[in-house]
Amino acid sequence: MEFNDEYYMNEALKLAKEAYDIDEVPIGAVIVHNGEIIGRGYNKRNSLANPLGHAEIIAINEAAGYLKDWRIEECTMYVTVEPCPMCSGAIVQARIPRVVFGAKNKKAGCAGSVINLLQMDALNHQVEITEGVLQEECSSIMTEFFKRFRKKAAE
Amino acid sequence: MEFNDEYYMNEALKLAKEAYDIDEVPIGAVIVHNGEIIGRGYNKRNSLANPLGHAEIIAINEAAGYLKDWRIEECTMYVTVEPCPMCSGAIVQARIPRVVFGAKNKKAGCAGSVINLLQMDALNHQVEITEGVLQEECSSIMTEFFKRFRKKAAE
Numbered sequence: 001m002e003f004n005d006e007y008y009m010n011e012a013l014k015l016a017k018e019a020y021d022i023d024e025v026p027i028g029a030v031i032v033h034n035g036e037i038i039g040r041g042y043n044k045r046n047s048l049a050n051p052l053g054h055a056e057i058i059a060i061n062e063a064a065g066y067l068k069d070w071r072i073e074e075c076t077m078y079v080t081v082e083p084c085p086m087c088s089g090a091i092v093q094a095r096i097p098r099v100v101f102g103a104k105n106k107k108a109g110c111a112g113s114v115i116n117l118l119q120m121d122a123l124n125h126q127v128e129i130t131e132g133v134l135q136e137e138c139s140s141i142m143t144e145f146f147k148r149f150r151k152k153a154a155e
Numbered sequence: 156m157e158f159n160d161e162y163y164m165n166e167a168l169k170l171a172k173e174a175y176d177i178d179e180v181p182i183g184a185v186i187v188h189n190g191e192i193i194g195r196g197y198n199k200r201n202s203l204a205n206p207l208g209h210a211e212i213i214a215i216n217e218a219a220g221y222l223k224d225w226r227i228e229e230c231t232m233y234v235t236v237e238p239c240p241m242c243s244g245a246i247v248q249a250r251i252p253r254v255v256f257g258a259k260n261k262k263a264g265c266a267g268s269v270i271n272l273l274q275m276d277a278l279n280h281q282v283e284i285t286e287g288v289l290q291e292e293c294s295s296i297m298t299e300f301f302k303r304f305r306k307k308a309a310e
Binding site: 051054089108117120122123124 | 200201203204205206207208209212215216219220222223224225226227239240241242243244245247248249250262263265269270272275277278279
């Protein structure tokens with residue numbers, strides 16, 4: 001059974017909330033193959049003490065394990081926030097054909113904000129992008145997180 | 156004891172040879188902290204069936220585990236070939252201050268060839284780059300690999 005983009009983005013958003021609950025920047029991602037979620041991740045950079053602990057990287061790692069292939073083809077990644085340089089590069093490496101994201105990341109987003117690594121003619125893979133799905137929800141959990149973070153820092 | 160750039164690049168080159176021996180594109184990387192190698196990696200994309208299986212990512216993962224921090228500061232990465240978009244993004248994420256590479260990667264290198272992600276003003280971290288260390292050795296193992304690969308493919 002196939003669901004629509006909002007359905008899968010909502011699944012990614014549930015994962016972002018798990019990050020929020022452990023004081024991590026609340027970003028979540030799922031990878032969908034034939035309607036099924038085969039990779040899930042949420043940001044754990046601090047709790048894992050690892051720069052690779054982004055939602056997208058964790059989801060890619062799980063999806064590759066499921067497919068037993070470094071090529072994550074015929075899949076769509078749903079991620080609550082526009083991917084950073086590392087995650088955008090990993091998406092290109094994995095040959096993911098389509099990425100759907102919620103909120104823009106003006107400071108480090110590489111699906112159009114700072115640069116568009118997902119659609120560079122010079123690279124050997126280009127990604128279809130859909131943006132703005134559940135944008136308000138994906139954006140407001142981030143705003144809420146940083147508000148709480150600043151409040152805690154001021155205490 | 157501190158060694159020079161050639162010494163550590165030669166260590167990376169030994170790892171590239173390990174990749175060569177298991178039929179992987181021969182790229183190796185080490186991360187050095189206070190003169191000590193705290194992260195080692197060589198390309199295992201096919202054998203791990205994982206798009207994250209690049210030399211630099213494996214070395215970063217090990218170094219983060221050693222430092223128990225997502226910030227791999229006060230370190231230098233030595234890598235035999237110019238990093239791809241994913242690995243360049245991971246280097247920026249990890250705040251690695253300096254990268255030394257051997258051979259250029261004209262098709263996908265993101266330390267100046269296709270783009271320079273390591274030194275983008277728009278991002279929050281810039282990396283010092285030294286290129287061309289043991290360039291001939293780093294380049295010729297790649298040429299040799301692809302020559303053998305094409306020969307095998309033609310058999």
